[in-house]
Amino acid sequence: MLKIKNLESGYGRLTVLRKVTMHVSPGEIVTIIGANGAGKTTLLKTITGLIRARSGEILFADADIRTSPTEKIAFLGCALVPEGRQVFAPMTVKENLILGAYPRLRRGDSGVSARDLDHVYGLFPRLKERERQLAGTLSGGEQQMLAIARALMARPKLIMMDEPSMGLAPLIVKDIFSIVSRLRQDGNTVLLVEQNAKAALGIADRGYVIETGRIILQGDAEDLLSNRDVQRAYLGRDLDAETKI
Amino acid sequence: MYWEPENESMSREDLEQLQLERLESTLNRVYMNVPFYRRKFDELKIDIDNLRSLDDLRRLPFTSKEDLRNNYPYGLFAVPLREVVRIHASSGTTGMATVVGYTRNDLKIWSNLVARVLTAGGITKDDVVQIAFGYGLFTGGFGLHYGAERLGASVIPISSGNTARQIQIMQDFKTTALICTPSYAVLIADTIIEMGIDVNSLSLKHGLFGAEPWSDAMREEIQRKLKITATDNYGLSEVMGPGVAGECLERKGLHINEDHFLVEVINPETLEPVSPGETGELVITTLTKEAFPVIRFRTRDLTRLITEPCPCGRKFRKMVRVMGRTDDMLIVRGVNVFPSQIESVLFDVEGTEPHYQIIVDRKGALDAITVKVEVSESIFFDEMKKQNELIGLIKKRLQSDLGIGVDVKLVEKKSIERSEGKAKRVIDLRKI
Numbered sequence: 001m002l003k004i005k006n007l008e009s010g011y012g013r014l015t016v017l018r019k020v021t022m023h024v025s026p027g028e029i030v031t032i033i034g035a036n037g038a039g040k041t042t043l044l045k046t047i048t049g050l051i052r053a054r055s056g057e058i059l060f061a062d063a064d065i066r067t068s069p070t071e072k073i074a075f076l077g078c079a080l081v082p083e084g085r086q087v088f089a090p091m092t093v094k095e096n097l098i099l100g101a102y103p104r105l106r107r108g109d110s111g112v113s114a115r116d117l118d119h120v121y122g123l124f125p126r127l128k129e130r131e132r133q134l135a136g137t138l139s140g141g142e143q144q145m146l147a148i149a150r151a152l153m154a155r156p157k158l159i160m161m162d163e164p165s166m167g168l169a170p171l172i173v174k175d176i177f178s179i180v181s182r183l184r185q186d187g188n189t190v191l192l193v194e195q196n197a198k199a200a201l202g203i204a205d206r207g208y209v210i211e212t213g214r215i216i217l218q219g220d221a222e223d224l225l226s227n228r229d230v231q232r233a234y235l236g237r238d239l240d241a242e243t244k245i
Numbered sequence: 246m247y248w249e250p251e252n253e254s255m256s257r258e259d260l261e262q263l264q265l266e267r268l269e270s271t272l273n274r275v276y277m278n279v280p281f282y283r284r285k286f287d288e289l290k291i292d293i294d295n296l297r298s299l300d301d302l303r304r305l306p307f308t309s310k311e312d313l314r315n316n317y318p319y320g321l322f323a324v325p326l327r328e329v330v331r332i333h334a335s336s337g338t339t340g341m342a343t344v345v346g347y348t349r350n351d352l353k354i355w356s357n358l359v360a361r362v363l364t365a366g367g368i369t370k371d372d373v374v375q376i377a378f379g380y381g382l383f384t385g386g387f388g389l390h391y392g393a394e395r396l397g398a399s400v401i402p403i404s405s406g407n408t409a410r411q412i413q414i415m416q417d418f419k420t421t422a423l424i425c426t427p428s429y430a431v432l433i434a435d436t437i438i439e440m441g442i443d444v445n446s447l448s449l450k451h452g453l454f455g456a457e458p459w460s461d462a463m464r465e466e467i468q469r470k471l472k473i474t475a476t477d478n479y480g481l482s483e484v485m486g487p488g489v490a491g492e493c494l495e496r497k498g499l500h501i502n503e504d505h506f507l508v509e510v511i512n513p514e515t516l517e518p519v520s521p522g523e524t525g526e527l528v529i530t531t532l533t534k535e536a537f538p539v540i541r542f543r544t545r546d547l548t549r550l551i552t553e554p555c556p557c558g559r560k561f562r563k564m565v566r567v568m569g570r571t572d573d574m575l576i577v578r579g580v581n582v583f584p585s586q587i588e589s590v591l592f593d594v595e596g597t598e599p600h601y602q603i604i605v606d607r608k609g610a611l612d613a614i615t616v617k618v619e620v621s622e623s624i625f626f627d628e629m630k631k632q633n634e635l636i637g638l639i640k641k642r643l644q645s646d647l648g649i650g651v652d653v654k655l656v657e658k659k660s661i662e663r664s665e666g667k668a669k670r671v672i673d674l675r676k677i
Binding site: 023208 | 297
């Protein structure tokens with residue numbers, strides 16, 4: 001689905017991604033975990049063409065997208081659920097959703113059907129209730145649901161999510177992650193970028209740990225959860241204190 | 246039957262992507278966590294960020310057994326000791342041993358890889374597996390044990406030795422699979438025949454053998470005498486232990502677990518890669534080890550890669566059975582013996598001359614070493630008692646340094662043939 005080799009990227013003279021090699025296979029949830037500033041968001045921005053990669057390869061569904069414009073990447077079926085939701089505040093929930101289906105029109109698809117809306121409303125009953133409400137008036141958790149639902153409207157091959165748990169109450173975070181899990185059961189492919197490593201590894205199949213723009217660990221999510229470096233750096237366990245009895 | 250079908254039948258393209266990801270993260274970790282590698286890369290002015298393909302691995306320096314010894318015991322560990330849950334050491338001796346460690350994840354992956362090799366050799370969860378490898382610092386016993394448990398087989402951790410008891414257990418416990426060195430399998434087979442036991446009355450079906458060199462003739466012998474399928478498997482403690490590679494029931498080469506080990510075959514003289522399919526020294530880089538990663542470890546084992554696809558469907562490339570060594574290391578009853586170890590003992594003992602010969606032979610099915618050493622005339626013509634004392638002393642020292650028993654013969658001065666140039670110190674009479 002997504003194959004990245006030796007990706008180098010950054011802003012101006014600042015190099016953020018030094019060398020990232022990773023992949024996502026169809027039907028997987030893959031998570032990228034790492035501290036603030038490690039390069040997680042830069043990676044997603046580079047994949048979606050919002051920042052140009054300096055070198056390396058990005059293959060999406062066997063197409064080289066490294067130099068493709070953002071809209072073309074979206075039309076190919078790569079959807080981003082951006083950091084901080086970024087819903088269209090002055091538009092209704094339903095309008096946001098219909099806009100989400102826009103890439104399909106460009107693919108020559110017949111357009112949005114009631115079935116598409118029913119499908120996302122099935123996943124997020126709350127959005128159905130608030131169908132006519134302005135997106136800007138939704139709570140943080142609801143906006144996150146809307147952002148995910150909007151991405152799904154494009155029927156993407158790959159959904160990339162940037163920090164979906166950010167700024168949300170723990171209970172809402174739990175809801176959001178159970179929805180992400182469900183997306184996989186429905187056959188979706190997800191690339192999840194998260195600071196909440198425990199929650200992300202809890203639902204992911206595989207994960208990559210990024211540090212100063214380099215992948216330092218990769219493997220099955222379960223193995224990463226039991227890796228002591230991951231526990232110390234990202235799961236907040238104070239192992240030094242634990243060993244001193 | 247595959248243990249991990251998705252991995253074992255992965256396309257070359259997917260495999261190479263995975264290998265590159267794992268190689269890059271391994272290099273990042275060794276550079277951060279192992280001073281030895283950081284120093285070596287810095288000295289050679291290698292920026293690992295500039296290594297961008299599997300072929301670029303060739304720009305990195307080799308790691309030798311010597312490097313491992315120089316960093317005895319924990320110098321090459323990439324994690325703090327508190328994260329290590331198991332420690333093994335290579336067969337060998339005090340001072341010569343190399344120490345390796347495993348995190349919990351390492352053990353999990355190790356078990357899985359051994360389970361793959363066992364499955365390839367025909368073993369399933371329904372088998373009763375008798376593990377007649379030594380349990381201890383040697384990786385053979387525990388490595389296969391945990392792999393067989395992971396598989397769900399019923400494991401008999403009998404360890405090595407006491408052949409009569411091995412056979413008794415084999416009969417009583419209805420063992421279906423035997424795991425040991427090939428030479429021990431022959432000894433067990435011969436003992437079964439000597440004891441007048443009908444092989445058909447046993448439940449044995451499969452055997453997995455490794456840890457020492459053997460031949461197809463020996464395979465035939467084991468298969469015929471024990472009425473089992475006999476497959477070869479390969480591993481070395483420096484890299485992990487058993488589970489690096491293993492034969493499927495086609496019995497035409499060992500599938501390398503390439504998603505966890507990157508292999509190269511080099512010319513041991515020029516250190517350049519050999520042409521595809523040519524024989525050379527196997528060099529291994531670990532791709533997933535946490536506690537003890539190794540970069541381009543020179544195994545000293547001679548083999549060649551088989552690139553033709555295998556009818557079993559596994560996509561991992563195969564290597565032929567190890568054909569020999571590039572150094573003078575002998576593998577005797579599964580134990581690594583260097584002639585230099587014997588030499589240093591002899592030099593230490595008073596009364597011996599610096600002329601000796603090491604004769605390795607296979608008595609029955611077991612390897613035996615005899616050391617012939619010249620002694621000064623005074624001792625040679627001295628009373629028997631003194632000679633026996635000297636023999637006893639040398640034997641004891643060799644036993645403690647090598648870890649295996651050795652026969653010692655004192656011979657008269659100048660009775661060992663002198664050769665011009667390189668002395669022929671080792672005579673290997675084993676026909677395998």
